[in-house]
Amino acid sequence: MESYLAEVAGRLIGPARARRDILAELAAGIADAAxxxxxxxxxxxxxxxxxxxxxxxxxxxxxxxxxxxAAAQARRTALTVLTSxxxxxxxxxxxxxxxxxxxxxxxxWHWAGLPAGARPAVHxxxxxxxxxxxxxxxxxxxxxxxxxxxxxxxxxxxAIAVGGTAxxxxxxxxLFAAQMAGAPGRLAVLPAxxxxxxxxxxxxxxxxxxxxxxxxxGGAPARQ
Amino acid sequence: xxxQALKGxxxxxxxxxxxxxxxxxxxxMEALRVGSGGRFDLxxxxxxxxxxxxxxxxxxxxxxxxxxxxxxRVYELTPSGRRMLDAERHAWREFSAxxxxxxxxxxxxxxx
Numbered sequence: 001m002e003s004y005l006a007e008v009a010g011r012l013i014g015p016a017r018a019r020r021d022i023l024a025e026l027a028a029g030i031a032d033a034a035x036x037x038x039x040x041x042x043x044x045x046x047x048x049x050x051x052x053x054x055x056x057x058x059x060x061x062x063x064x065x066x067x068x069x070a071a072a073q074a075r076r077t078a079l080t081v082l083t084s085x086x087x088x089x090x091x092x093x094x095x096x097x098x099x100x101x102x103x104x105x106x107x108x109w110h111w112a113g114l115p116a117g118a119r120p121a122v123h124x125x126x127x128x129x130x131x132x133x134x135x136x137x138x139x140x141x142x143x144x145x146x147x148x149x150x151x152x153x154x155x156x157x158x159a160i161a162v163g164g165t166a167x168x169x170x171x172x173x174x175l176f177a178a179q180m181a182g183a184p185g186r187l188a189v190l191p192a193x194x195x196x197x198x199x200x201x202x203x204x205x206x207x208x209x210x211x212x213x214x215x216x217x218g219g220a221p222a223r224q
Numbered sequence: 225x226x227x228q229a230l231k232g233x234x235x236x237x238x239x240x241x242x243x244x245x246x247x248x249x250x251x252x253m254e255a256l257r258v259g260s261g262g263r264f265d266l267x268x269x270x271x272x273x274x275x276x277x278x279x280x281x282x283x284x285x286x287x288x289x290x291x292x293x294x295x296x297r298v299y300e301l302t303p304s305g306r307r308m309l310d311a312e313r314h315a316w317r318e319f320s321a322x323x324x325x326x327x328x329x330x331x332x333x334x335x336x
Contacts, residue, residue, distance in 0.1 A: 028297070029269075031294060056269040056270060060269065061269030061270070064270050064272070064273035065273045065276070067273070068277060143280070148281050
């Protein structure tokens with residue numbers, strides 16, 4: 001029974017907690033099945049074999065959970081984007097305010113201090129961010145109760161959600177680095193914190209992309 | 225009866241198995257097996273993903289409960305699950321009445 005569960009475990013891809021939860025439920029179910037066979041007169045070893053046979057092959061059982069685990073994974077990614085987004089945004093706004101940008105009545109997309117070449121990048125990053133927000137909300141909708149009515153490609157929409165945040169992070173961190181290079185020695189706390197937070201989100205984006213590539217490339221276990 | 229033949233009706237039957245009260249996964253399977261006179265004999269492992277899908281859709285609610293030293297996930301119908309079950313029953317009655325009318329023992333009027 002243990003080796004059967006280990007085989008199923010090796011085929012499950014998704015958040016660790018969800019996988020543990022599934023395995024605990026399956027273990028109890030197989031124990032129940034074995035009890036039922038033992039009560040019908042089998043010896044314990046036979047009963048355990050019958051229970052495992054009754055559950056179906058590890059591929060079939062793990063495959064049945066694939067959609068649920070994908071939804072759990074996508075939901076977790078979207079929630080991370082949703083909760084970290086306002087925080088990272090607030091840090092950058094705080095950094096901009098601390099730099100005295102509000103002293104000049106200029107809309108932020110026409111920052112006087114922005115290098116001319118950076119403007120298209122900022123505009124594109126804003127569009128990507130809007131797409132990311134849409135992807136986040138759609139992922140949360142399709143992995144929750146609205147799943148009944150909406151067609152779901154949870155991992156794809158979650159990839160859009162997290163990938164859409166990359167351009168703004170790259171743009172802001174690049175601007176920050178350029179600023180630092182131009183005026184070294186004036187590193188304030190807020191811009192540094194904002195840049196660190198953006199780098200953290202970029203790392204999360206890269207990890208999500210890597211996991212997705214691994215998951216697509218033949219279903220090798222991404223994280224044990 | 226194969227899993228393929230049950231496709232499309234499995235959700236309704238799982239909800240029906242919870243109509244009498246909360247059950248854990250293996251008890252749901254037993255209810256299907258016994259209730260169908262042994263005709264529905266799916267691999268037990270396929271019941272669990274289906275229950276999780278129903279849980280995510282909000283039709284059932286699951287809680288862990290411990291009994292006799294074994295922790296089991298116990299499923300219970302939610303109000304929306306109960307409405308879904310009613311809808312499935314209604315749809316099945318309509319469908320089976322239509323199929324019975326067409327495939328049933330009645331002689332079709334012979335056209336001259």
